[in-house]
Amino acid sequence: MAEEILKVEHLNKFYGDWQALHDINFSINKGEVVTLLGPSGSGKSTLIRTLNGLEPFKDGRIYFHGKQVDPNPKTWQDLRQKIGMVFQSYDLFPNLTVLDNILLAPVKVQGRDKAAVQKEALELLDRVELRNHADAYPRELSGGQKQRIAIVRALAMHPELMLFDEVTASLDPEMVRGVLKIIKELSDQDHMTMIIVTHEMNFAAKIADQVLFLENGRILEETPGQQFFDHPQTDRATEFLNSMDF
Numbered sequence: 712m713a714e715e716i717l718k719v720e721h722l723n724k725f726y727g728d729w730q731a732l733h734d735i736n737f738s739i740n741k742g743e744v745v746t747l748l749g750p751s752g753s754g755k756s757t758l759i760r761t762l763n764g765l766e767p768f769k770d771g772r773i774y775f776h777g778k779q780v781d782p783n784p785k786t787w788q789d790l791r792q793k794i795g796m797v798f799q800s801y802d803l804f805p806n807l808t809v810l811d812n813i814l815l816a817p818v819k820v821q822g823r824d825k826a827a828v829q830k831e832a833l834e835l836l837d838r839v840e841l842r843n844h845a846d847a848y849p850r851e852l853s854g855g856q857k858q859r860i861a862i863v864r865a866l867a868m869h870p871e872l873m874l875f876d877e878v879t880a881s882l883d884p885e886m887v888r889g890v891l892k893i894i895k896e897l898s899d900q901d902h903m904t905m906i907i908v909t910h911e912m913n914f915a916a917k918i919a920d921q922v923l924f925l926e927n928g929r930i931l932e933e934t935p936g937q938q939f940f941d942h943p944q945t946d947r948a949t950e951f952l953n954s955m956d957f
């Protein structure tokens with residue numbers, strides 16, 4: 712039976728008086744990939760940040776493994792360790808080497824054995840073809856390399872859910888493919904549960920089990936991946952796809 716990792720019910724999110732998310736409902740099962748698509752400003756980042764406890768929400772419910780999450784993100788310390796996130800801007804610590812960036816949270820926050828985490832970190836670096844950069848500093852890496860490190864750093868926490876918010880949006884085109892390949896492998900080989908915001912439509916079409924199409928803070932469509940790309944249900948989604956040039 713499908714194991715539900717996350718469920719969102721009637722979520723409303725306000726910035727001041729202004730409502731950014733309207734009655735959001737969806738769920739994601741273990742091993743599934745949900746892709747959030749929609750025009751700029753439609754609320755994709757707001758939703759993903761709310762799911763990671765980076766934004767408080769006013770009403771509605773979020774369940775993690777069937778257990779309702781407290782809406783106050785200050786109580787999310789434990790939960791946040793189970794939810795890995797990679798943003799558009801690789802937020803590596805500039806004063807730490809690649810390896811120390813990766814070790815920091817598993818050792819300091821999770822209190823895991825440093826030698827064991829280091830062994831695992833080096834294996835992960837191997838996987839993203841950056842083991843020989845373990846002792847480099849972030850400034851010595853390209854954008855694509857930094858983003859691969861940011862992914863490894865999130866994975867080193869053993870997350871149960873990974874959130875990706877336009878992780879290739881600021882990369883040079885030749886860097887994009889390597890990063891997307893890693894995310895695709897995480898789905899195919901590790902069956903990682905993931906929520907992905909992307910403007911790479913070919914990638915989205917290949918990886919998405921489910922597409923949520925947002926506009927003005929509302930889910931206009933919730934459609935199985937390939938079906939969304941072949942037969943979008945709304946005119947707005949059709950228009951969006953036609954504008955994407957893929």
Ligand SMILES: Nc1ncnc2c1ncn2[C@@H]1O[C@H](COP(=O)(O)OP(=O)(O)O)[C@@H](O)[C@H]1O
Pocket residue numbers: 726731749750751752753754755756757758
């Ligand atoms: N911290 C904030 N304060 C006020 N408004 C915000 C804030 N962050 C985002 N918004 C607004 O919320 C809406 C959705 O933004 P966002 O979630 O970033 O959209 P997307 O990621 O789809 O481009 C936009 O109108 C944006 O201007």
Ligand SMILES: [Mg+2]
Pocket residue numbers: 755756757877
């Ligand atoms: Mg965004």
